Structure formats: structure tokens, C-alpha cells
Amino acid sequence: MDKLVIEGGKPLSGTIVIQGAKNAALPILAASMLVEGKVTIDHVPKLLDIDVMLNILRELGCRAEHSNETVMIDTSSAASSHVPEELMRSMRSSIFLMGPLIARFGEVTIYQPGGCAIGERKIDLHLRGLMALGAQIEERGSRIVCHAKRLKGAEIHLDFPSVGATENIMMAAVLAEGLTTISNAAREPEIQDLQRFLNTMGAKIIGAGTDTITIEGVEKLAPCRYQVIPDRIVTGTVMVAAAATRGQVTLQNTNPAHLTSLIHVLRRAGVQIAVDGDIIKVGCANRPRAIERIVTSPYPAFPTDLQSQLMVLLALADGVSVMKENIFEGRFKHVDELSRMGADIRVDLNAAFIRGVPRLYGATVEATDLRAGAALVIAGLASHGKTIVEQVHHIDRGYDRIETMLGRLGARISRYSPIPNNGIAP
Ligand code: UD1
Numbered sequence: 001m002d003k004l005v006i007e008g009g010k011p012l013s014g015t016i017v018i019q020g021a022k023n024a025a026l027p028i029l030a031a032s033m034l035v036e037g038k039v040t041i042d043h044v045p046k047l048l049d050i051d052v053m054l055n056i057l058r059e060l061g062c063r064a065e066h067s068n069e070t071v072m073i074d075t076s077s078a079a080s081s082h083v084p085e086e087l088m089r090s091m092r093s094s095i096f097l098m099g100p101l102i103a104r105f106g107e108v109t110i111y112q113p114g115g116c117a118i119g120e121r122k123i124d125l126h127l128r129g130l131m132a133l134g135a136q137i138e139e140r141g142s143r144i145v146c147h148a149k150r151l152k153g154a155e156i157h158l159d160f161p162s163v164g165a166t167e168n169i170m171m172a173a174v175l176a177e178g179l180t181t182i183s184n185a186a187r188e189p190e191i192q193d194l195q196r197f198l199n200t201m202g203a204k205i206i207g208a209g210t211d212t213i214t215i216e217g218v219e220k221l222a223p224c225r226y227q228v229i230p231d232r233i234v235t236g237t238v239m240v241a242a243a244a245t246r247g248q249v250t251l252q253n254t255n256p257a258h259l260t261s262l263i264h265v266l267r268r269a270g271v272q273i274a275v276d277g278d279i280i281k282v283g284c285a286n287r288p289r290a291i292e293r294i295v296t297s298p299y300p301a302f303p304t305d306l307q308s309q310l311m312v313l314l315a316l317a318d319g320v321s322v323m324k325e326n327i328f329e330g331r332f333k334h335v336d337e338l339s340r341m342g343a344d345i346r347v348d349l350n351a352a353f354i355r356g357v358p359r360l361y362g363a364t365v366e367a368t369d370l371r372a373g374a375a376l377v378i379a380g381l382a383s384h385g386k387t388i389v390e391q392v393h394h395i396d397r398g399y400d401r402i403e404t405m406l407g408r409l410g411a412r413i414s415r416y417s418p419i420p421n422n423g424i425a426p
Contacts (some may be wrong), residue, residue: 002392004403006380008362008414012247016238018248019045019400021231024193027167028228029053030096031194032073033060033104034174035201037223044228045400052091059084060101081105083253085142088113090176091397095106095123099171101115101147102135112142114411117272121328125158127166132156133172133180141239147297153178153217161186161211161298166317167194173215174203180215188209188299189258193229200224205398232258234399236306241406243271244313244382249409252282261302264293265310269317280350290319290356297328308334308375317345317356325350334372337365341379341387362387381411 018045030053034037044050044066054064054071057061060081061344063074081101088094088111101108127144134150137144153176156169166186171194173180185191187209195208201221235254242249245264256263256275263273263280269288274281275357291314296304306329314321315338325331332352335345340363344355363383365371373395380387389395392415395402403413 001390001418002190003412003416004377004380004389004395005416006128006362006377006387006389008380008383008385008387010058010381010410010412011245012249012381012411015250015252016405016408017252018230018235018238020228021190022047022049022398023163023192023231023233024190024228025050025186026093027096027171027194028197028226029057029071029073030093031171032101032197032253033057033062033078033097033100034076034171034198034408035221035223036076038072038074040116040225041073042225042227043069044071045069045378047232047400048397049091049093051135052087053093053210054320056081056083056094056097057086059087060247077179081107083111083113092121093164095126096171098126098130098146098167099168102130102148103151103175105211106148106150108146110144112144112346123286125160125162126168129156129158129165129169129182130172133169133176135172150386151176153180153215156180156182158182158184160184163188166191166213170194170198170205170208170213170215173207173217174198174221175219176217178217182213182215183211184367185211185213186298189232189255199227200226228259228284230254230278232304233303233371235259236262236303237309237378237399238405238409239266239273239280239282240306240309240313241381242282242409243269243288244316244378246284247409248283248288249281251282252278253382254278254280256280261300262289262306262310269313288313288317288352288360290314290317290321293322293324295324298327304328304331305371306381308372309334309378311352312338312346312375312378312382314354314357314361316358321354321355321356323352323354325352333368334375337372337376338379339367340365340378341383343379360385361385364388364390367391370398373404374399377406377413381406381413
């Protein structure tokens with residue numbers, strides 16, 4: 001397994017261009033199965049999760065190529081609706097294939113998906129949504145078999161605004177007969193991006209970005225070329241890293257409107273932020289201030305995917321902050337690792353009480369999941385001495401070569417890969 005070695009204590013500085021959004025690209029790649037022909041998607045980052053999705057599409061019979069940041073998928077030869085168990089297990093987002101495959105082939109076999117170890121991550125809302133559209137679902141152990149002649153539009157209310165369930169139902173309903181409405185839908189920007197992509201192919205969807213989405217089923221979609229939105233979580237990660245290292249960073253290709261809650265929180269902590277079109281400038285000359293209370297909730301509230309990164313800044317802030325995690329129950333795994341670096345954090349159920357310390361110290365720590373790993377990298381950059389982050393494959397799921405990206409901002413960070421038969425170098 002790769003490791004990252006970080007010499008901390010250097011403020012980040014310079015300019016960086018933000019990658020395309022993983023969480024927008026994944027459902028869009030899955031949705032390409034809804035059309036027969038060649039789809040071209042631009043600004044798709046090189047990530048482990050994207051590789052897995054493209055491998056699944058190849059297993060289903062598609063041709064798929066990813067060169068530079070463009071993905072070309074030809075779905076004309078797709079023949080299978082069986083997603084292999086091993087690939088299903090390696091990534092939670094494999095569940096996105098369910099909606100498109102049932103819509104295109106009238107059947108799909110999948111398995112319980114895998115993903116980050118951040119909580120239970122059920123799929124009941126996905127299944128109930130598809131059943132409401134007329135799919136018959138049989139669960140045999142981890143295997144899920146789903147049939148439908150042609151899906152029929154329905155009124156679907158989600159008990160919780162799940163991002164993935166909203167997207168899966170949208171994709172299934174696009175080719176269903178009649179009208180579908182999803183109420184209490186998730187409002188994340190990635191859902192708006194999926195709507196734009198599907199509508200570019202000829203779908204008739206309105207309402208993404210609000211809590212009610214309406215989909216008028218169409219007979220057929222047409223291939224298109226599309227560019228995904230900038231990654232708001234990568235943007236937020238770099239913003240927090242700039243502030244935690246007391247640096248000065250310019251981020252290009254961002255969408256500041258997608259980061260209103262983070263910008264607000266960082267300003268309250270005393271971080272200087274200037275916004276100009278798609279550019280965000282972040283600077284932090286002094287020790288940040290603690291923030292009394294932050295709660296993660298569905299968009300547009302503070303995102304769970306930035307909770308661990310922000311916690312590093314608060315661990316260095318002046319005063320006591322409280323962070324409440326409302327989305328995933330297992331999302332404080334980074335706390336133990338941060339404590340080993342000198343952070344003073346106490347967890348009680350879903351709340352973390354963070355007493356800021358003047359400095360953190362380098363240590364050997366383990367990335368337990370994607371965003372926790374990103375937080376440890378920020379902690380390493382902001383601390384005194386050397387930090388080794390292990391289990392980097394978690395970070396590679398969502399950040400395109402994080403060491404190259406941060407190296408451009410002057411970070412002293414290198415990756416070491418195992419050498420066969422000879423342990424880890426150096
Ligand atoms: C997506 C994001 C992920 C982010 C999360 C919340 C992608 C690829 N991933 O994940 O980065 O952290 O949104 O913003 O876009 N739930 C159920 N039943 C279901 C589905 C979800 O109970 O059928 C629960 C989950 O256990 C969790 C909550 O709903 O507690 C939110 O999950 P959801 O919004 O579905 O997240 P994902 O789509 O998996």
C-alpha cells in the first residue's frame with residue numbers, strides 16, 4: 001500500500017486548478033447506459049472510483065476510454081445487465097447502475113455495494129423508489145435481482161433526501177412511461193449536474209436543486225458530449241488546507257455558489273476569502289478562531305464530506321468548537337489519528353468537542369476512509385515535523401494524485417510505493 005510522507009510547517013501558496021467532481025461524474029457515467037451510442041464526458045478526474053466505474057461498464061459490454069480528462073463510452077455493444085460482485089463490492093457508487101440498467105434492459109442483477117467504512121449505508125430508499133416505478137425486486141443474500149417490463153411513472157416521497165437514491169430514481173424514471181415526481185429529493189449540485197446531462201441527451205426533467213423533481217418519461221435518449229462541474233469537496237479541502245497552514249492560495253475552476261456554507265464557516269473562523277467568478281482566494285495570517293457549533297446536514301447545509309477536513313482547522317483554532325455529524329454515524333474515525341498528532345478532541349455519540357491547541361506534531365497515521373485521509377494530509381501539512389499517512393488508496397478514490405496537487409502549492413509531500421520483495425521504499 002502506498003504511503004504519503006509530509007514535512008509539515010510550510011504555508012501553502014500559489015494557484016491551483018480544481019479537478020472535475022467525482023460525485024457528479026460517477027452517476028453521469030452510469031447514466032450513459034441509458035443511451036445507445038457514443039457519449040463523451042469532459043473534465044472527468046483520474047481516480048480509483050472512476051476506474052472501477054469504467055471497468056464495470058466494460059464488463060457490461062461497453063467500450064470505455066479515459067484519456068487526459070475525457071471519457072469516451074460507446075454503449076452500443078452493451079449486452080449484460082449483471083454487475084459482477086467483486087466490482088460492486090469495491091465501490092458504493094456501483095449502485096448507480098441499477099436505475100439505468102433496469103430502464104434499458106428491463107432487468108438487472110447487482111450485489112450489496114461496498115464503499116467507505118463511515119456507517120451502515122443502506123440502499124432501502126433506492127430499492128423502494130425502483131419498486132414504486134414498478135420494478136420487482138428479489139433479494140437472495142447479497143444478490144439483488146430486479147425485473148420490470150417497462151417502468152411506470154409514480155409519485156415517490158423519500159423519507160430522507162438521499163443523494164444516491166434521488167439520482168438512481170431520476171435515471172430509472174427518464175425512460176419510464178408517464179410522469180414521476182420525487183419529493184423530499186436531495187438538492188446537491190451533483191443532482192443538478194445529472195439533470196443537465198440527462199436533459200442534454202433529450203430527457204425531460206425539471207426541479208433538480210429543489211426538493212421536488214419532476215421527470216416526464218421519454219421513449220429514447222440521444223448521445224451527447226458533456227462537461228462535469230468542478231469538485232466542491234476537493235475545492236473545500238484545498239481551502240481548509242490553505243487556512244490550516246496559514247497560507248495564501250488561489251483556486252481556479254471552482255463554483256463558489258456550491259460552497260456557501262464552508263465559506264461562511266471559514267469567514268467566521270477569521271479566514272480571509274475573496275470570490276471573483278470561478279476563482280476563490282483564501283488567506284489566513286493569524287490563528288483561526290473556534291466555531292461554537294457546526295452541524296453536517298444535506299445540502300445546502302455544511303457537507304459531511306468536509307467535516308473531517310474542517311476539524312483539523314478547528315483543532316488548531318483558539319477556543320472550543322463543537323462539530324455534530326448528522327449524516328453518517330461512523331464518521332469520526334480520524335479523531336483517534338488526529339489525537340496522535342496532539343489534537344485535543346473528545347467524541348460523545350455524534351458530537352465532537354474540539355479544544356484547539358497551538359500546534360500539531362507529525363506522526364504515523366492511517367487513512368481510514370477517503371475524507372478522513374484528506375484530513376490527515378491537511379494535519380500533516382500544518383504540523384511540526386514529519387507525518388506518514390498510510391492506506392493512501394482511500395485518498396486516491398477521490399483526489400487525483402493529491403501529492404502532485406499540493407506539491408504545486410509548495411507542500412513538501414511525496415508518495416512511496418511498495419517495492420516487490422523488498423518492503424517499502426525508502
Ligand atoms: C453521497 C456522496 C457522498 C456523501 C453523501 C452525503 C456520491 C457518490 N457520494 O453518498 O460523498 O458523503 O452523498 O452527502 O455522491 N440512506 C439510507 N437508505 C438509503 C440511502 C441512504 O438510509 O437507501 C442513508 C445513509 O445511510 C446515510 C444518509 O442516508 O446516513 C445519506 O446517504 P446518501 O445521501 O444516500 O449518500 P450517498 O448517495 O451514499
